[in-house]
Amino acid sequence: MMKNNLGGFDFLGKHYNQNNMEIVYANDIDDNACKIFEENFNLKPDNRDIREVESSELPDIDVLTGGFPCQSFSIIAQNPKRLGVKDDRGKLFFEMCRILREKQPKCFIAENVKGILTANKKEAFPLIIKEFENSGYTVKYQILNSANYGVPQKRERVIIVGFRNDLHIDFHFPESVIINSSEFEPLKKVIENSVDEKYYFSQRAVDGMMKCREKMNKGRAQDIEKPCNTVGGTSRKSLIE
Template sequence: MKVASLFSGAGGLDLGFINKGHEVVWANDNFYDAVQTYKRNISDHILYKDIAEVSSDEIPDHDILIGGFPCQGFSLANSKREENDTRNKLYLQLLRVLLDKKPKFFVAENVKGILSLGKGKIFDFIMQDFKNAGYNVKFKVLNAADFGVPQRRERVIIIGVRKDVDYVINYPESTHDQKIFDNKKPWVSIGKALEDIPEPEEDHSLSNHDYSKFKLKFNGYLGNRAIDPDKPAPTVTARGDDKGGVVVLHHPKNHRRMSVRELALVQSFPINFIFEGNRSSAYRQIGNAVPPLLGEAIASMFPLTLDENEINQNSDKALCEL
């Protein structure tokens, strides 16, 4: 399937789709460093531009539209989140591309906090907008730890199937669990994920293995929590900015904060994936990303090919529903 990606960032979700055999033909983001990271590690098919300034004619035809639209306005980590936060409406750019390009499928990813915004009314509006665009839609909260990511990270995954496409999308079965049962593997602990990573001060050949020297605190707040090495890490966040204010999790030994390389591994990025920009920018790119392993689980829901008969035979029914 040909894939177009909005709000691509460093490319975590895109990498998941590529690893599962799909072809990402176009991507877009307006975070310069993230675009440079994407170009270095994935492809130069990404456009550095504000999506609001990108004409739909500039976007090539595609089968699947994917996008983890910016979530700062929705996130529970943002104590000042409001219904009228302008960032909450960035999903309208995704909707606009859906209406203009009419791909067979779409994926919209966001934080769990989107479900409770405006006592659920905002999410209902979003879902209705997607339905009115001509798609059958559903959603489910997926935890990245359930798919081998050494991090507890819950995200809302909205799936849309164009109404004339006769194909049922089923959410992936988890491969890991907090406890071992039904042939599932145990969650990957943060201690296990980083056990072979040397200290930054030791001899090594790792890229981006530099860490914030910001003083450790243990007050229970975001970025100031003691890490249990025998469990997946808490959610990696992008709270803060690229000027040095990004919140960074403690190392599982709780003697310093994690390096960029370590935090990237917590997000399941390959160890040779190189991040452009300064250290704070790299932290921010990682915090904004969809873990590639979770991206693979999402990508596995979609067929690699689709017979045109599966589309045409249902077109009359879809038109009646519209």
């Protein structure tokens, strides 16, 4: 099994030291995501459906990380209320809890869009946290924005961190590195100088986007003097001025 240390790189003039962590396993059902992961981390992910992967097949781990779709959750009308799913995507959350219960790593990190806090009339998220706690972990969560930590993108995500109960660790989220939005890293610092023509919009598309820029949601005109807005997965159209 391939292993790779994390850290040990330079980004926007800052050096990030190599840490004492190794990636020993990765899983994603999307072929393109697997290719990008392998290119960046020199580790080929297991691209089977995670529901088909037995915990006994996984290596021993200290930290489990994962993201799971939130749009699949629903509250089944029962007494007491239980966490239900509308489709197979929602089962990824339960698979993460399954691995936590059966492998018992020291801690886990999960992430999701901030909308999960209000999903199902704010009833889904408390049940999600409860499932993590019932897996044997002390859990905390917080909304973090990547722009506050030197990334030239405004990306708010709910980060959920849990430590195994027997470790008695009182975790605290790190303070923001950048508080004043005027000091955020601008998009222009990471734009490539040479871009293939196939990635450019036609002039007609550019004119249309600029005309509707104030009401645009999915496709957005990006200001290179500011951090990039998050580009949604359902529409990856983004115009750079």
